[in-house]
Amino acid sequence: MRVVIAEDLALLRDGLIRLLEAFGCEVVEAVDNGPSLLRALTAHRPDVAVVDVRLPPTFTDEGLRAALEARREIPGLPVLVLSQHVEQLYARELLSDSSGGIGYLLKDRVSDVKQFVEAVRRVAGGGTALDPDVVAQLLTRHAREEPLQALTPREREVLGLMAEGRTNAAIAARMFVTEKAVSKHTNGIFGKLGLPPSEDDNRRVLAVLAYLNAG
Amino acid sequence: MSERERTIDRRGGFVQRAFLNFVHGLIQILVTYLAVLPLFILTVLSILLIPLGVGIFLTPVMVTALRGVANQQRLWAEDWSGVPIQRPYRPRPSGETGPFRRLGRLLGDPATWRDLLWSLLNVPIGLVLGILGGGLTLYGLEGVFVAPLVARVADYGWGPFWTLDDWGATGYAGTVVLGAALTAVSVPVGTAAHKAHALFCRSLLAPTGGALAARVERLTETRSDTVDASAAELRRIERDLHDGAQARLVALSMNIGLAEEMLKHDPETAARLLAEAREAGGTALTELRDLVRGIHPPVLAERGLEGAVRALALSLPLPVDARIELPGRTDAPVESAAYFGVAEILANVVKHAGARRAWVQVEHDGRRLLMIVGDDGTGGADPARGTGMRGIERRLAAFDGTMAVTSPTGGPTVVTMELPCALSSPRTSPSSGTA
Numbered sequence: 001m002r003v004v005i006a007e008d009l010a011l012l013r014d015g016l017i018r019l020l021e022a023f024g025c026e027v028v029e030a031v032d033n034g035p036s037l038l039r040a041l042t043a044h045r046p047d048v049a050v051v052d053v054r055l056p057p058t059f060t061d062e063g064l065r066a067a068l069e070a071r072r073e074i075p076g077l078p079v080l081v082l083s084q085h086v087e088q089l090y091a092r093e094l095l096s097d098s099s100g101g102i103g104y105l106l107k108d109r110v111s112d113v114k115q116f117v118e119a120v121r122r123v124a125g126g127g128t129a130l131d132p133d134v135v136a137q138l139l140t141r142h143a144r145e146e147p148l149q150a151l152t153p154r155e156r157e158v159l160g161l162m163a164e165g166r167t168n169a170a171i172a173a174r175m176f177v178t179e180k181a182v183s184k185h186t187n188g189i190f191g192k193l194g195l196p197p198s199e200d201d202n203r204r205v206l207a208v209l210a211y212l213n214a215g
Numbered sequence: 216m217s218e219r220e221r222t223i224d225r226r227g228g229f230v231q232r233a234f235l236n237f238v239h240g241l242i243q244i245l246v247t248y249l250a251v252l253p254l255f256i257l258t259v260l261s262i263l264l265i266p267l268g269v270g271i272f273l274t275p276v277m278v279t280a281l282r283g284v285a286n287q288q289r290l291w292a293e294d295w296s297g298v299p300i301q302r303p304y305r306p307r308p309s310g311e312t313g314p315f316r317r318l319g320r321l322l323g324d325p326a327t328w329r330d331l332l333w334s335l336l337n338v339p340i341g342l343v344l345g346i347l348g349g350g351l352t353l354y355g356l357e358g359v360f361v362a363p364l365v366a367r368v369a370d371y372g373w374g375p376f377w378t379l380d381d382w383g384a385t386g387y388a389g390t391v392v393l394g395a396a397l398t399a400v401s402v403p404v405g406t407a408a409h410k411a412h413a414l415f416c417r418s419l420l421a422p423t424g425g426a427l428a429a430r431v432e433r434l435t436e437t438r439s440d441t442v443d444a445s446a447a448e449l450r451r452i453e454r455d456l457h458d459g460a461q462a463r464l465v466a467l468s469m470n471i472g473l474a475e476e477m478l479k480h481d482p483e484t485a486a487r488l489l490a491e492a493r494e495a496g497g498t499a500l501t502e503l504r505d506l507v508r509g510i511h512p513p514v515l516a517e518r519g520l521e522g523a524v525r526a527l528a529l530s531l532p533l534p535v536d537a538r539i540e541l542p543g544r545t546d547a548p549v550e551s552a553a554y555f556g557v558a559e560i561l562a563n564v565v566k567h568a569g570a571r572r573a574w575v576q577v578e579h580d581g582r583r584l585l586m587i588v589g590d591d592g593t594g595g596a597d598p599a600r601g602t603g604m605r606g607i608e609r610r611l612a613a614f615d616g617t618m619a620v621t622s623p624t625g626g627p628t629v630v631t632m633e634l635p636c637a638l639s640s641p642r643t644s645p646s647s648g649t650a
Contacts, residue, residue, distance in 0.1 A: 087529070089514070
């Protein structure tokens, strides 16, 4: 898997390179600012980009903007955005083109190395990886709204894990139930949210998107 | 707008300048007679009616209206003639209740009486200078184009030469020449007349020494409040770091050190210690994040007030309709005060109002940042009771900002905050040129 990394702090950049290479990824380029990121992405067209939100030269949301611009140029380019803080606003912007291959995680999540690498792989494969904090905000926010009230607490829990981007197998392992039970719950969720049967993976993204866009 | 730009703006072309002088003069006269004079009479009447009781309620309304007109005059003096006039009024103290206190404050403010004097003197002075400023060009042009024609059909022509017929050909020629001369000088004379009027207004509408002293007193007060507040804030940050993140990081490195020792003979315990260490690291990060958010929210640094308020609106557990129109960014400290004001009020809405929806409106009218937060909750919010609202008032006061709360029992609650400040016009980030 070919990866481009954008992180301005040398310590973290080296850590990320070491970590991803330890798990068999090839880091084709590691940059430390927004303009070089855009250049690197268009030049290498990597399988996934791991991008810090705040980058030089503006030290604002340069990384996020560069990632969004790269996705406009290379549709569907998988990008995993890392940040010291997570905002629904940014999650919404990242998911606005409704295609997968998007991750948005707190930098803290890197410390759980296995889960982090799993998230990178998921994003590279066109899936989503939303930070549990974003998902939690999303669920409290919409808890009072109609369709979500129809969900059972168990289904809500499943939706939360689904929004983070987990597979049924991963959710089953997390909740200590069988995969079949999870599949029953997800079908219940899709039914209550009015998402017609189609490719399962896509409906998962749609379910999350529906909530992001509702507010 | 800088002073230089203003000068250029005032110069303009001859025709444009003449037209503006005329329009400004006309507005001046109309406002003087349709607003200032009636307001003078009504204000005096309402003051006279105080012993009967009616005046107690009527006077503040009239005085406030008069202040509105005077403020408009202050703006015009600056916009039209480049004569800035500060507002001299004493600020409304927080928690002012009852009509008597309000009346006392308004009548005790010398600026009220100077406004009143201005509204009387402006009647003749505004008229004369308004006519000079606005009418000269018109009169000159009339002398050149209209008066000679009228004199042909009637025996009497209104022009610089009266009555044209008595003077024969000299009259006709004279009126055209004089009319042209008047037109030529009308622009500098008109501009000077407007300037003279602005200076006259400043002599009465600007803060006097006493008002300046009052202002210095108020500034001293808000400054000491601000210094106290920021010192307390620093103490809180120091304590939070010391007891929180710092302690956790010490525990974390202790655990890692212990795990290092255990690695050889008890790898299982080592693994457990490392897992604990990772958890402690995560908790320390969360604490640091919360602390940073309390000092200066990262999204505010990244996206400015607009992005930060939008992000805030999205993160709250109730629907918040955010309407934000900001063509630029303001200074970081003002932005921060504005953000925390909105954030605190919205936090109150979530905690106390029992509201189902809330809305935020943020806009800048060229001079002030205006923030309005409303909800459909139960109302009854009292700024005198909540420490949060007091805190906002202090924060805003450091920038001459104010807060007004209307919250009748049963709702709805609307909080209006104002912060005088300028916006930097470019919306793009400072280094976008190099990008």
